[in-house]
Amino acid sequence: MTENYFSKIQYVGKRALCLLSLFGLLVLSGCGEEEGVLIGQPSSEADAGQQVPQLESLPESEALEETETIVVFVCGAVRFPGLVTLPVGSRVGDALELAGGFAENADTCWVNLAQTPEDGEKIYFPTIEEGASLSEAGEEREKSLVNLNTAGKQELSTLPGIGESRAADIIDYREEKGKFQNIRDVMKVPGIKQALYDQIKDKITVE
Numbered sequence: 001m002t003e004n005y006f007s008k009i010q011y012v013g014k015r016a017l018c019l020l021s022l023f024g025l026l027v028l029s030g031c032g033e034e035e036g037v038l039i040g041q042p043s044s045e046a047d048a049g050q051q052v053p054q055l056e057s058l059p060e061s062e063a064l065e066e067t068e069t070i071v072v073f074v075c076g077a078v079r080f081p082g083l084v085t086l087p088v089g090s091r092v093g094d095a096l097e098l099a100g101g102f103a104e105n106a107d108t109c110w111v112n113l114a115q116t117p118e119d120g121e122k123i124y125f126p127t128i129e130e131g132a133s134l135s136e137a138g139e140e141r142e143k144s145l146v147n148l149n150t151a152g153k154q155e156l157s158t159l160p161g162i163g164e165s166r167a168a169d170i171i172d173y174r175e176e177k178g179k180f181q182n183i184r185d186v187m188k189v190p191g192i193k194q195a196l197y198d199q200i201k202d203k204i205t206v207e
Helices: 002-035 092-098 128-144 164-177 183-188 194-203
Strands: 069-076 082-087 122-125
Touching: 069 092, 082 092, 092 122, 164 183, 183 194
Parallel strands: 069 122
Antiparallel strands: 069 082
């Protein structure tokens, strides 16, 4: 009877051990499936239809635009002569400021600081002595120029290519239209074109 009792205990123990082993295998098998999902891959068919959002480029209207610039050469009686880069629309005074301002011996009234320079332009600031000499030379030259707004027929006729007939046309134009605002306005007179203007432009004034 004792032998049958121990046999039954061994039989039950073996069956329990087999059940535990089978349960363990099932648990491990389930965990393996869950851990088998790779990070970054869709975990289901529903997730497979989703796409990772991508960054959109900024619209062109929001792109930064480069400011247009010009380069001028500032020299003469300034503290730091050289090339100066300016935004389009700047004034001569802005170029002077970037060049360090006037030198001690500069003629501060010779150059018009309110003018708008062009790309590649040379801006020269004379000294006080140079300014005085330039003023004298300018006065002498001005005296030799024919003033389109005040000259008579005889004086106008001294210009190359301008005879008495065209001189009369110039006088008639200014009496009808008013004074010439600049020397290029003379080409508004009938018969005076670019070729003739090129011959007289250095010999006329409107001041």
